[in-house]
Amino acid sequence: MKTDLSVQVGPLKLKNPILLASGTVGYGNEISGFIDLNKIGGIVTKSLSLKPRKGNPPQRIVETPAGMLNAIGLQNVGVEEFLKQKIPFLKKFDTKIICNIAASTIEEYVECTKILTEEEKIDAFEINVSCPNVKEGGLQFGNNVKAVGKITGKVKAAASKPVIIKLSPNVSYISEFAKVVKEEGGDAVSAINTLVGTSFNIFTRKPKLHNINGGLSGPAIKPVALAKVLEIHRNVDIPVIGVGGIMDWKDVIEFMIAGASAVQLGTVNFIDPSASCKILKDIEDYCCKAGVEKISSMTGSYII
């Protein structure tokens, strides 16, 4: 028996639930040396901003127990360069392209969306709200329900494609954020972005990251990500894309059981660039053995 691996994330149909997470595969070029991108459900681009961003000085990466901190500083080529230089490459592949957008003002989110929504190769947007809001003295958009609602509404109005809001886990009740996303017409949410963390060199007494704080990712955060996905699924009727610490097929199934319609692989790409295709194969094998007809039946199938 062949399992139907296709899933529906709101209006977005994916050939399978495996997406590559933003910031962990650049714009697809390098990873394509290790996997056949046509096999993957979709690629989420590195966060794009209106203008190119230089990013943070080194050190940007710190390893932590079963995880890593990153403070890249949203280094990216900017919207224009992306359309000129990166889209042509992505056009070669039959996989969904989800464009992740980062900005420092609500206007910038809208501006980016307006420009990118013209490009037909782009299938959807993922809005990274884990960014400092310059007008609010650098407080994160993502920690403010009102701001997230506003961004959702305005971006949705400017977009001719599905809009996914990528939620910050650094809040008390993530479902409140999913709720406002639904109210403002967002099509889905991704959970979770990285947890805020830091690390010091005890001999120099300096932070290991030039930026001081970084984002914690990897297996260490999986239990937190699962709890956030479950909280959203139990409280809000909106599709959830599960992200956080996935290392193998079992983790993917676990996220789907907890309520995820699809998942994103991040840090694991650094450790094994071919992980996504391996996981896809393992999932297919498991579903066959377990007699799963449609993998979408896994979503929210927890017994509580």
Add this chain to the structure above:
Amino acid sequence: MKTDLSVQVGPLKLKNPILLASGTVGYGNEISGFIDLNKIGGIVTKSLSLKPRKGNPPQRIVETPAGMLNAIGLQNVGVEEFLKQKIPFLKKFDTKIICNIAASTIEEYVECTKILTEEEKIDAFEINVSCPNVKEGGLQFGNNVKAVGKITGKVKAAASKPVIIKLSPNVSYISEFAKVVKEEGGDAVSAINTLVGTSFNIFTRKPKLHNINGGLSGPAIKPVALAKVLEIHRNVDIPVIGVGGIMDWKDVIEFMIAGASAVQLGTVNFIDPSASCKILKDIEDYCCKAGVEKISSMTGSYII
């Protein structure tokens, strides 16, 4: 040269910065088979409630990558039994006893404090605000700045000893909570309690924990705990006790550099019951080598 290991946590003087974290050493009896409690800076008791609590059904413990989830459900003997059965044992040791209090109403916090503050062997209180507030439909006290402020003020008024508030990490800006604790007269804060997490058995599709959600602890959360300690230290003038993922002496120094006046060891006690004394010795050796005269000089010594 001999290093002065004593530290001051607000009004509370400790012979050294090593405390044993609440819920990870019970009431001290069992661990005393492995370490000399007289050597330790202090013991924080398992959370005590007004009446005994049965706690959650099994499974209460799940291992996760570099961490563990627990959902004990605050099983404890209750205030009375504690005073009758546990204090006599603790009286045998020359170490600070910090009584951790958990409750489901503000009144219960106050009630417990009033009873316990009479016992002279108790040196201070640590208030666990990561508890569901039954009057608020089970929303956590610890996620609500007003509630934490109120608890601090009322407990402080009822207490004749230093009051430490143990903060929840499941919030956007923990320094706001530290701020209200200071405003309401709290003497110090402990950061952090566990992160909310979960885990599923993918074959039964049931949560591994009977309680569904549990608290994530262990090395996995260390970067998050460090960032929270740093955030408090940079924004609020209140002593911080650092907790979260400490496994060795280096972690202790790292927390102190980040702003901790003292630290608590939790999960590590399960893995190596003698860890606290080993760490103490290693810290002494390091301080000698490094020519540290007073370990208290480490607190907040980051170079940023």
Add this chain to the structure above:
Amino acid sequence: MFIVNAPVEKNIELDNQIYLLKVHCPEIAGKINPGEFLNIRVSEGIHPLLRRPFSVCDVEGDYFYIMFNIYGEGTKILSQKHGGDTIDVLGPLGRGFDLKGDFETAIIVAGGLGAAPFPYLIRMFGEKKEIFCFVGGKTHKDVILHGMKNISIATDDGSLGYKGNVIQLLTENLKLIKSEKAKIFACGPNAMLRALKSFAIKNNLNCEASTECAMACGFGICMGCPVESAKEPDKYFLVCKDGPVFNIADINL
């Protein structure tokens, strides 16, 4: 209780991927009793983070044995240990079987890896007690006879011995046991222990069972291993401290 970095003498693989790890550890071997357990740290690093509990399987002089199969990551690492390696052992832990008391016949009931604690128990009984062993498993592959005596076997699929579960087998064979003074010692899956409990009560036989539970510390500080008290259902015992061996009448399985 000790924390010992103990040298592995050898790692014996019985059939069907059952391993017997022989460890040189005079401190613990000299103190530990049947039914008590050890909490073993399988790696120096932080992964796997927690210790893994194992019943003492047997003791010979300064050596103790544990018996295990490859269940997950921790037991996989243990299965790869060989002579010369050391393991970090915490023990002896918990409350074991009560060998004293007024009984002439020991009825041993083991399901699958529930066989683990009995070689040591049987050794301690020596010739002092009449012993009947009832050993069960899903298939013949799951039947572990190591260190057993006077054995009757049951398999769910009938691939070895009696077709059915070990409690059914026990029920049918109870008449063979003449003695008025018999006591049951059991270890195995919860389903088996539940069936055994009603059997023991029906036949009013004294019965001790070794139970399992997810554990962190193994010695009573984490409160992670509850099992409900039958007499006071508003109270939990701790498997690691009050058990792992309980009089089966005292707990709600």
Add this chain to the structure above:
Amino acid sequence: MFIVNAPVEKNIELDNQIYLLKVHCPEIAGKINPGEFLNIRVSEGIHPLLRRPFSVCDVEGDYFYIMFNIYGEGTKILSQKHGGDTIDVLGPLGRGFDLKGDFETAIIVAGGLGAAPFPYLIRMFGEKKEIFCFVGGKTHKDVILHGMKNISIATDDGSLGYKGNVIQLLTENLKLIKSEKAKIFACGPNAMLRALKSFAIKNNLNCEASTECAMACGFGICMGCPVESAKEPDKYFLVCKDGPVFNIADINL
């Protein structure tokens, strides 16, 4: 680029805890060039989580070598590998040294473990180029001469060779180098590379340096390894992709 589970041939310990790991890996040995690197996963598990980057030290037929010391957990695990073990290697990665171009003399400048990439480079030069090696270290213990040729040594404490740093040594010995057409190949701590950069500019010598940076992926997808462009300071190169070898004039160290 390949991901290969490659068998370790042997692990040779040079003096002062410097290890040479010889790995059988035709795919990579056949393709890799001096100055390029490998990103090695030291454990199957999740700890340590990230791969560890190492320059290719040398190549012999189907074998490549890496040279390392025990710095932290990952290199400790690597130091315990022996013949028969396998390691998970990702490579060849990055941009290596430019061996072509119009120069007759190769001046090699190595600080401490910066010696690692040069045995292979020197082997590739063979007799085609005149080679001068300037090797530095804090003390004689930190001086690594493996695979070097025509060596001058500097130690900060003077315990071996010239007392001072390797750039001072180079400055004093520059006159020995007759050729008009010399090029510097360097690897070592940032402090050394900074001094070397001004030296190279002052003496307008062409100079390539192998740089280091904390890395996650090693092949350009994480953006974790920036080094600032000297010509466009609003732009970062990626050490893993644009480097690790750069013309020292092109980067701000």
